[in-house]
Amino acid sequence: MNEVLDLTGFEGKWAIDLERSQVRDPETGEWVPEWLKDQDIEMRHDGDVQTYRGVVKPADDLTMYLGYTCAFSQSDWVPYAVVDIDGPADHPLLQPNATLKAGTTLGEPIAWVKQVYVDERTHYRISRNLDGTPQYVMLRRLLDDGSVLSTVVDPDGVPTIRKYFTRIAD
Numbered sequence: 001m002n003e004v005l006d007l008t009g010f011e012g013k014w015a016i017d018l019e020r021s022q023v024r025d026p027e028t029g030e031w032v033p034e035w036l037k038d039q040d041i042e043m044r045h046d047g048d049v050q051t052y053r054g055v056v057k058p059a060d061d062l063t064m065y066l067g068y069t070c071a072f073s074q075s076d077w078v079p080y081a082v083v084d085i086d087g088p089a090d091h092p093l094l095q096p097n098a099t100l101k102a103g104t105t106l107g108e109p110i111a112w113v114k115q116v117y118v119d120e121r122t123h124y125r126i127s128r129n130l131d132g133t134p135q136y137v138m139l140r141r142l143l144d145d146g147s148v149l150s151t152v153v154d155p156d157g158v159p160t161i162r163k164y165f166t167r168i169a170d
Contacts, residue, residue: 005072006120007045009142014041014165017147021163026098034163041165048072050115062087064104072117079109080127099136101129111135
């Protein structure tokens with residue numbers, strides 16, 4: 001299949017909209033406000049290759065810089081790696097957890113990823129743990145208002161995260 005990918009709608013820098021973003025409370029199963037302090041992402045494209053960079057601030061004393069470069073529909077898994085950490089290397093939020101089974105270590109991957117292009121408004125990131133077990137699937141959807149909705153579904157098929165991002169730069 002020789003498909004032309006149109007990723008222009010996702011191109012640029014995006015900031016999380018904390019007013020709209022939610023996570024599922026693991027104890028109650030209810031949707032609650034996103035607990036992160038801040039998150040910015042940048043998606044750049046060269047043909048079918050996406051370079052993704054993320055800055056995640058889970059606490060006032062911790063910021064993580066993450067990224068990967070991945071061609072859509074490539075057969076190989078690529079590392080989703082920790083590029084830098086601003087904060088203590090032993091911070092509790094860097095320890096292994098339900099999603100990141102290996103934890104977060106500077107210079108190491110937090111997961112292996114693949115991407116699937118559907119259309120100019122829809123693509124998926126498929127993620128697995130370093131041991132090969134499933135981690136999550138993320139649907140990225142460009143909405144009519146120009147924002148991006150990233151919905152994370154866990155290996156059991158349960159939506160766990162709904163993050164809205166607003167473009168802050170081209």
